[in-house]
Amino acid sequence: xxxxxxxxxxxxxxxxxxxxxxxxxxxxxxxxxxxxxxxxxxxxxxxxxxxxxxxxxxxxxxxxxxxxxxxxxxxxxxxxxxxxxxxxxxxxxxxxxxxxxxxxxxxxxxxxxxxxxxxxxxxxxxxxxxxxxxxxxxxx
Amino acid sequence: xxxxxxxxxxxxxxxxxxxxxxxxxxxxxxxxxxxxxxxxxxxxxxxxxxxxxxxxxxxxxxxxxxxxxxxxxxxxxxxxxxxxxxxxxxxxxxxxxxxxxxxxxxxxxxxxxxxxxxxxxxxxxxxxxxxxxxxxxxxx
Amino acid sequence: xxxxxxxxxxxxxxxxxxxxxxxxxxxxxxxxxxxxxxxxxxxxxxxxxxxxxxxxxxxxxxxxxxxxxxxxxxxxxxxxxxxxxxxxxxxxxxxxxxxxxxxxxxxxxxxxxxxxxxxxxxxxxxxxxxxxxxxxxxxx
Amino acid sequence: xxxxxxxxxxxxxxxxxxxxxxxxxxxxxxxxxxxxxxxxxxxxxxxxxxxxxxxxxxxxxxxxxxxxxxxxxxxxxxxxxxxxxxxxxxxxxxxxxxxxxxxxxxxxxxxxxxxxxxxxxxxxxxxxxxxxxxxxxxxx
Numbered sequence: 069x070x071x072x073x074x075x076x077x078x079x080x081x082x083x084x085x086x087x088x089x090x091x092x093x094x095x096x097x098x099x100x101x102x103x104x105x106x107x108x109x110x111x112x113x114x115x116x117x118x119x120x121x122x123x124x125x126x127x128x129x130x131x132x133x134x135x136x137x138x139x140x141x142x143x144x145x146x147x148x149x150x151x152x153x154x155x156x157x158x159x160x161x162x163x164x165x166x167x168x169x170x171x172x173x174x175x176x177x178x179x180x181x182x183x184x185x186x187x188x189x190x191x192x193x194x195x196x197x198x199x200x201x202x203x204x205x206x207x208x
Numbered sequence: 209x210x211x212x213x214x215x216x217x218x219x220x221x222x223x224x225x226x227x228x229x230x231x232x233x234x235x236x237x238x239x240x241x242x243x244x245x246x247x248x249x250x251x252x253x254x255x256x257x258x259x260x261x262x263x264x265x266x267x268x269x270x271x272x273x274x275x276x277x278x279x280x281x282x283x284x285x286x287x288x289x290x291x292x293x294x295x296x297x298x299x300x301x302x303x304x305x306x307x308x309x310x311x312x313x314x315x316x317x318x319x320x321x322x323x324x325x326x327x328x329x330x331x332x333x334x335x336x337x338x339x340x341x342x343x344x345x346x347x348x
Numbered sequence: 349x350x351x352x353x354x355x356x357x358x359x360x361x362x363x364x365x366x367x368x369x370x371x372x373x374x375x376x377x378x379x380x381x382x383x384x385x386x387x388x389x390x391x392x393x394x395x396x397x398x399x400x401x402x403x404x405x406x407x408x409x410x411x412x413x414x415x416x417x418x419x420x421x422x423x424x425x426x427x428x429x430x431x432x433x434x435x436x437x438x439x440x441x442x443x444x445x446x447x448x449x450x451x452x453x454x455x456x457x458x459x460x461x462x463x464x465x466x467x468x469x470x471x472x473x474x475x476x477x478x479x480x481x482x483x484x485x486x487x488x
Numbered sequence: 489x490x491x492x493x494x495x496x497x498x499x500x501x502x503x504x505x506x507x508x509x510x511x512x513x514x515x516x517x518x519x520x521x522x523x524x525x526x527x528x529x530x531x532x533x534x535x536x537x538x539x540x541x542x543x544x545x546x547x548x549x550x551x552x553x554x555x556x557x558x559x560x561x562x563x564x565x566x567x568x569x570x571x572x573x574x575x576x577x578x579x580x581x582x583x584x585x586x587x588x589x590x591x592x593x594x595x596x597x598x599x600x601x602x603x604x605x606x607x608x609x610x611x612x613x614x615x616x617x618x619x620x621x622x623x624x625x626x627x628x
Contacts, residue, residue, distance in 0.1 A: 070450075071524050072496055072540050073353045074570070075215040075287045077311045104491050104571060109389060118571045120492050121583060130317040137320050145285055145311040147215050150494070151524060151538045163541060165585060170350075171217045171285040173313015177270040179325040181277050183314040210590075211384050212400050213493045214430070216352055244351050244431060249529060258431045260352050261443060290354070291384060291398045303401060305445060310490075355495040355567050357591045410597040417600050425565055425591040427495050451497045451565040453593015454603040457550040460557050465599040 074150035074167055076122050077175065078102030080142045086135035096131035098138065099123050100146060100167075124148070126169040129186060134172055143178035147171050214290035214307055216262050217315065218242030220282045226275035236271035238278065239263050240286060240307075264288070266309040269326060274312055283318035287311050354430035354447055356402050357455065358382030360422045366415035376411035378418065379403050380426060380447075404428070406449040409466060414452055423458035427451050494570035494587055496542050497595065498522030500562045506555035516551035518558065519543050520566060520587075544568070546589040549606060554592055563598035567591050 084098040104117040124146055126134050138144065148169040155162055174181045224238040244257040264286055266274050278284065288309040295302055314321045364378040384397040404426055406414050418424065428449040435442055454461045504518040524537040544566055546554050558564065568589040575582055594601045 070497060070522060072494070072522055073215075074492070074494055075213075076492055077287060077490060102490060102492055104569070118573060120571045120585075126316075133316040133320050137316060137322070142323060143325075145287055145313045147217060147285055147287070149524070151540045153538060169317075171315045171317050173285045173315055174321050174323040175311045175313055176266075176273040176277060177311050179323055180273050181314050181321040181323050183277070183282060183319050183321050185283075185319040210357060210382060212354070212356055212382055214352070214354055217350060242350060242352055244429070258433060260431045289384070291400045293398060353495075355493075357567060406596075413596040413600050417596060417602070422603060423605075425567055425593045427497060427565055427567070449597075451593075451595045451597050453565045453595055454601050455591045455593055456546075456553040456557060457589075457591050459603050459605040460553050461594050461601040461603050462557070463562060463594040463599055463601050465563075 072150045073147065074122070075145065075147040076100050076102050076120065076124075076167065077145050078120070078122075078143070080138055080140055080144060081121070083140050084135050084138050086131060094128060094131055096126050096135040097123065098134070100144060122146075122167050123165065124167045124169050124172070126172060130169060130172065133186070134169075137174075138172075143175040145173050145175050212290045213287065214262070215285065215287040216240050216242050216260065216264075216307065217285050218260070218262075218283070220278055220280055220284060221261070223280050224275050224278050226271060234268060234271055236266050236275040237263065238274070240284060262286075262290075262307050263305065264307045264309050264312070266312060270309060270312065273326070274309075277314075278312075283315040285313050285315050352430045353427065354402070355425065355427040356380050356382050356400065356404075356447065357425050358400070358402075358423070360418055360420055360424060361401070363420050364415050364418050366411060374408060374411050376406050376415040377403065378414070380424060402426075402430075402447050403445065404447045404449050404452070406452060410449060410452065413466070414449075417454075418452075423455040425453050425455050492570045493567065494542070495565065495567040496520050496522050496540065496544075496587065497565050498540070498542075498563070500558055500560055500564060501541070503560050504555050504558050506551060514548060514551055516546050516555040517543065518554070520564060542566075542587050543585065544587045544589050544592070546592060550589060550592065553606070554589075557594075558592075563595040565593050565595050 078100045081099050081101045084096050086094060086096040088094045100122050101119050102122070103119045105114045106117055107113075108115045146167060146169050148167045148171070150165070150167050152163050152165050155164060218240045221239050221241045224236050226234060226236040228234045240262050241259050242262070243259045245254045246257055247253075248255045286307060286309050288307045288311070290305070290307050292303050292305045295304060358380045361379050361381045364376050366374060366376040368374045380402050381399050382402070383399045385394045386397055388395045426447060426449050428447050428451070430445070430447050432443050432445050435444060498520045501519050501521045504516050506514060506516040508514045520542050521539050522542070523539045525534045526537055527533070528535045566587060566589050568587045568591070570585070570587050572583050572585050575584060
């Protein structure tokens with residue numbers, strides 16, 4: 069309840085790093101940069117505005133796949149839960165922001181992908197199947 | 209201004225269809241189903257709630273890649289501009305809803321991808337590049 | 349899990365309607381229209397594009413307040429869970445889309461509000477309180 | 489293009505501060521805290537998880553209204569463009585995150601509001617008006 073959802077479209081700016089925690093869970097982290105652009109009438113072209121940097125954390129199967137498939141520079145779309153944590157560095161209080169990913173994909177606006185589904189045992193949440201007769205006609 | 213942004217995580221429920229319009233622009237359309245789940249305490253398991261069906265439209269390079277790379281059943285994440293159009297069928301007024309995609313990706317929570325960047329000529333908006341020294345240390 | 353979140357900024361286009369169900373729960377419904385605009389260079393002004401119509405459902409305390417405070421024409425911001433339902437009308441299958449609101453507010457971009465907090469008994473989820481010393485300095 | 493949109497539901501944690509810049513534009517800033525909650529089965533109640541702190545910036549008419557109408561502690565819903573800026577403090581590089589608000593409202597889930605529309609001259613973007621006959625019947 070009250071989760072804050074964030075979607076970011078941008079490029080991975082470092083090499084994804086995978087760790088295995090003491091409890092056996094694996095987690096992969098990397099950063100994404102998303103640059104806002106606007107059309108400039110005088111230059112008749114797109115110019116860059118500011119860039120949003122977001123740290124992405126992905127757990128278990130999602131993190132394992134991300135670690136294997138994503139490299140620095142890749143264009144991605146990421147959606148997940150956005151939150152902040154507080155910590156101290158040399159007695160200075162800091163806030164770190166994290167995007168805990170629910171889904172990540174290589175952006176098809178920037179290239180092509182071939183997809184290989186998880187082996188069934190690895191996929192805790194089975195894919196949603198919809199038969200043709202369930203399709204709402206109006207959406208057709 | 210005032211665009212409504214929507215992100216959907218789900219499965220493609222029909223075969224993506226690509227058309228070339230009279231003005232030469234290409235467009236690909238398909239539908240995505242996203243099923244909400246909640247944890248049921250009595251059954252100690254996840255149960256399905258309602259399913260959201262969304263029609264996705266993707267233009268030009270994004271649509272061409274989507275048409276080549278996506279098949280029925282694929283798990284995807286889609287983000288874009290959500291809007292509605294009115295039309296008439298047999299003198300009945302109807303409303304159609306459309307998600308005009310900005311970015312689409314195969315969901316790495318459900319499988320693995322290999323990625324091939326667009327040839328440079330095809331990629332109108334060049335990938336954002338960030339050098340290491342531009343990286344904000346605090347996000348590290 | 350897997351909920352689809354939608355935020356809409358627009359105007360209420362009908363009179364909010366409140367009902368009390370057999371189980372005692374109250375629900376209020378209304379529709380919101382959100383018009384996308386873009387800057388037209390030839391006309392040097394904003395022109396309307398398409399309009400998104402969304403049906404909003406709000407339950408219990410939120411619905412009771414909405415029913416009392418909102419009237420047709422009011423500018424609002426609404427965020428909640430977006431989903432679809434299927435039904436039949438005269439043997440035709442239809443899909444209805446619903447935004448189940450988590451929060452609604454009169455838009456301060458369009459006017460001023462005076463706010464009166466719910467009586468404590470009515471407010472199931474107490475307001476989050478943060479003392480000054482909990483404030484992260486970096487966000488200051 | 490490529491803007492990152494963020495919606496936050498939470499409470500204002502400091503007194504909104506309004507400034508007038510040299511160019512005559514006014515801007516109001518404040519911070520919002522949004523606490524995620526989850527249902528704990530053992531305790532049979534909601535428990536707090538982490539809290540997201542976001543700095544909100546609002547310009548011109550929206551900022552003027554926010555400055556007049558919002559006080560510390562108020563529950564609000566805010567939607568806007570999310571971005572980051574880099575700066576240096578004592579030769580340390582830092583990143584600041586900002587939510588540039590498009591719309592803000594007192595949350596009707598937490599209380600009641602009375603609304604007074606901007607005087608017409610102050611309201612650059614006139615409210616969207618929809619006549620009854622424009623209403624799509626299917627959304628009714």
